Amino acid sequence: MRGAVRIEAVSKAFGGVPAVREVTLSVDPGEFVTLLGPSGCGKTTLLRLLAGFEEPDAGRLLISGQDMAGMPSYERPVNTVFQHYALFPHLSVAGNVAFGLRRGACPPTEIPGRVAKALEMVRLTGLGERRIDQLSGGQKQRVALARAMVLEPDVLLLDEPMAALDLKLRKEMQVEVKNLQERLKTTFVFVTHDQDEALVMSDRIAVMNEGRIEQVATPEELYERPRTRFVADFLAVKNLLEAEVVEVAGGLASLRTKGGLVVRATDDGGFSPGASALVGIRPERIAIADAGPDAAAALPGVIDDEIYLGDTTDWRIRLGGETVTVSEGAATAQARKRGDAVRLVFPPDAILRLAESPA
């Protein structure tokens, strides 16, 4: 049970404004779970409830099988990596890492050794005497990690720890933190608003919106099969179309969108004839078929607009009354320009049925 987290119907409001609404979530020991969502979705509040900086208005929190109700943060078996690191400016790097150790839990003679080991773990060996204001952002990040991990918490809480780093460093730290977590087998609860970060690092992702969890899934599942409009939108499913189910036959559902586009989707059992449906299509799953065997089944459209993104280009393509976004790799995108006529293929399994909100 050590390292397990159970969140049972937890709610928290600030001055009458709900921040977390009846959230239930279980995290297994050694699991890396990410709370993903836009700012204000309640993810940080949920983390602060686990850390003990806030008390829930309702519900139960269990960490390592122990009820956290009324337990102050200094007694909880968790440690936190703060968004802006919250390193003590009056202490050296080693002083920061040793802060939690200087409390009798660890014999004083062992402190230097454990500090050195923790610094080695985050690849800061030899920087123990540095002042905090002499460190770069990435180094501060590592000190914060070492300071929390040196206490060997049951659960490590990370509140957008990469937010202040530049893109390249962030990518490096993501891999490093993930590797560290796999090696130490500590439970990580990680908060971020960056979907790529969540996909790279997590065993499971809980997508939050307006204080609720919309979907909990593995990165692959979440990416391939978002279940709600919000999750799809947040995970860059750029085409969200409202449609009517024309017929369901042979494992395929025929849909007519509001703009008059007719496509066929793989039926997951959720389509019923005559009903309305919300579907999402990833822009990279729509193929531009100029020629070849697919061309016959393809639908004709015209390029309206171009959004250049470096390694890919997003085309805004008008098909009758509907406009869709299609991503294309840089290699083939060069051949096209605004106003060109193209033919699009919508693979049935690329069309995702979405719910408006979680059930």
Added chain:
Amino acid sequence: MKTRRQGLLLLLPCAIALLLLFALPQVLMFEASLGRRSAYGGIVHDWGLLNYARALEPLYLKILARSLWLAFATTALSLLVGYPVAYWIAVRAPVRFRSALLVLVILPFWTSFLVRMYAWIFVLRSEGLLNLSLEAVGLPRLGLLYNDFAVMLGQLYGELPFMILPLYASLEKLDRSLLEAAADLGARPRETLWRVTVPLTLPGIVAGSVLVFIPSLGAFLAPDLLGGARTVYVGNLIQSQFAIARDMPFGAALSFLLSLLVLLLLFLFRKPMRAAQVGR
């Protein structure tokens, strides 16, 4: 070159003010301290060090030591009382009340110090507010006025705002997430106070202590009015040289020595003071 000249030009008003209001009076006072008292209380300008020799006699050194003790005690007491108050206003009190609470701290400045000392006499004297209240509930009267207790109380009351304001300034700047981090790392509230809050507010502690200690060293109103002038401090001594004994040269010498003493103390404590600045 041009920017340098501009820089000097900008410095000029400040330099002039400092020269006219600080350096020049010091020089004049020093010159006076070398002179001799004339028959009618004027200054005879024959230079000598007699006044300084007199000021260093055991009698006066004892008064100086007593003043140092008073200043030290005032500083320690105001820190002891002021820190919790400043902490409460800056960290605990609801944000919307903060300005109002600060105004309350500053409010006494709107009344002259002299008047406020008289107000304390009305509170403390044998027929005063406190003693009448004690009597009303059947308790015996206490000798609250004209003793060291009254002097200390008056000093504390007078100097407390000078301690609270710099403390508030540094506590208000304190990053709250550091307090959370300390708790997260297992530190109980008391431990967080000693290991995080106090070290990080050291600049405020040093600034407040200097602001309280220096005027307390020359205090003469509270000892005079609340102490009943029974105990002489260096402030009273200097004041009486100018106002009663009419020995301006000796008063000037005492003042000059006091200034030197303050400078010496600031010099001796320059290291912890600078360390406190770096800690910010």
